[in-house]
Amino acid sequence: QGCEGKAASTQVIKAAVKSAVLEDDRKRSLMVFGLGEGPDEALQSKVDDMLRVSCGLSKPSVSDCYRVGEVKEGVERPVKVLLNSSEAAARALRNARVLRGTTRFKKVYVSPDRSREEREQRRALVAQIKEKISSEPEKY
16 A cells, blocks of 8 residues: 555656646747748747747747648648746747737737647637627627
8 A cells, every 4th residue: 555655746846847847848839820831941940030020039939830730731830939938938928919910920929828728728719708798799
């Protein structure tokens, strides 16, 4: 019984550490939608250009960036961007609205990296808001 208890507590600790690491990664990550995809793309360069336009001189440095999802004809996959710190990610999110005013990045949307559960909760909330707005348009 002693060994089983230690094994169970070790698994709990490992799961907690893994969860904390994933959460820290998410805080340092952004998801970029609408960034054009091509066969011979220089993704790092595109992401750097986008961040330079939105953040200017305070452009955060990118640790890693890659496309996520399956390759499908005619569909642009989102880009996951891992920055050096959560502060850099927050700054990039705050400045992302600048992209709307440019011609090159007008259709690019930047969002926080969310877990599956967070995405589902957000989707449900957005549906509720849309329902409320459509049922009482005079209030909005």
